[in-house]
Amino acid sequence: MVLPGDPVGAGLVKSLANPGANITGTSIMSTDIGGKQLQLFKEIIPTMERVVIFGNSKNAAVVLSMEATEAAARSMGLQVYLVSVSSSDRLENSFDEVVNAKPDGVIVVLDSLTFDHRERIAEFALRNGLASMFHRREYVENGGLVGFGPDSNAISRRAAVYVDKIFKGAKPADLPVEQPTHFELFINMKTAKALGITIPPAVLARADEVIE
Numbered sequence: 001m002v003l004p005g006d007p008v009g010a011g012l013v014k015s016l017a018n019p020g021a022n023i024t025g026t027s028i029m030s031t032d033i034g035g036k037q038l039q040l041f042k043e044i045i046p047t048m049e050r051v052v053i054f055g056n057s058k059n060a061a062v063v064l065s066m067e068a069t070e071a072a073a074r075s076m077g078l079q080v081y082l083v084s085v086s087s088s089d090r091l092e093n094s095f096d097e098v099v100n101a102k103p104d105g106v107i108v109v110l111d112s113l114t115f116d117h118r119e120r121i122a123e124f125a126l127r128n129g130l131a132s133m134f135h136r137r138e139y140v141e142n143g144g145l146v147g148f149g150p151d152s153n154a155i156s157r158r159a160a161v162y163v164d165k166i167f168k169g170a171k172p173a174d175l176p177v178e179q180p181t182h183f184e185l186f187i188n189m190k191t192a193k194a195l196g197i198t199i200p201p202a203v204l205a206r207a208d209e210v211i212e
Contacts, residue, residue: 001026001027002025002155002156003027003028003152005064006064013177016176018176019172019177021172024162024173025159025177026159026179026180027155028150033135033148034065035068037148039076040133040148041105041133041146044197044200045105045197048104048105049079050080050081050101051078051079051103051105051107052081052098053066053070053081053082053107053109054083054085054107054114055108055111055114056084056113057084058087059113062110062111065109066084069107069109083098085113085114088117095124098124098130103130104131105131106130106131106132106133107134108121108132108133108139110134110135115136118134118144122143122144126191129195132146133147133148134146134148135148136152136186140186140188140211141188143188144188145187145188145191146185146186146188147184147185147186148185149184151182151183154180155178184208185206185207185208186207187199187207187209188211189211190211
């Protein structure tokens with residue numbers, strides 16, 4: 001496996017340290033990312049009180065990530081609303097739910113559905129004056145405000161190490177699952193200006209790329 005969000009929660013392995021069967025590899029550990037994204041959101045928008053977590057309810061890994069992010073938001077004293085989307089045909093209805101929640105920002109959980117419609121989602125957020133938080137650069141290129149998440153290319157390259165070890169006789173059950181060690185931060189300044197948001201210098205200094 002290369003990029004599962006929560007291999008333990010999904011039942012792929014018994015634990016990260018001891019997979020226990022014939023599956024191992026790398027993970028993006030998306031259930032841990034939401035809390036980091038919320039902390040970053042609060043740095044950018046200190047007055048943030050209400051946040052929407054938006055994701056594909058048909059993807060079990062996404063549901064786990066949404067629930068973990070919800071728990072992190074509540075621990076920070078934020079009002080949090082989960083908005084699910086199950087297909088591209090349901091996007092507009094889901095957008096209406098987001099607007100009705102009147103959030104200060106929206107966190108979009110990564111999966112193929114939200115990735116395929118990243119431009120549409122980013123345009124919706126901007127049109128409604130919402131700060132948007134995503135996982136990857138591609139979302140920010142298409143108008144999202146911030147992208148923060150593990151370096152998926154680096155994770156994928158690590159998968160080759162597992163293949164090599166297994167071909168040389170190692171058992172998957174004995175190879176611990178690797179978690180991401182490098183996280184990337186992308187900021188779209190054009191979107192920030194359109195929303196009237198001033199990105200703190202400390203956040204800009206940490207950015208891997210500032211998209212103008």
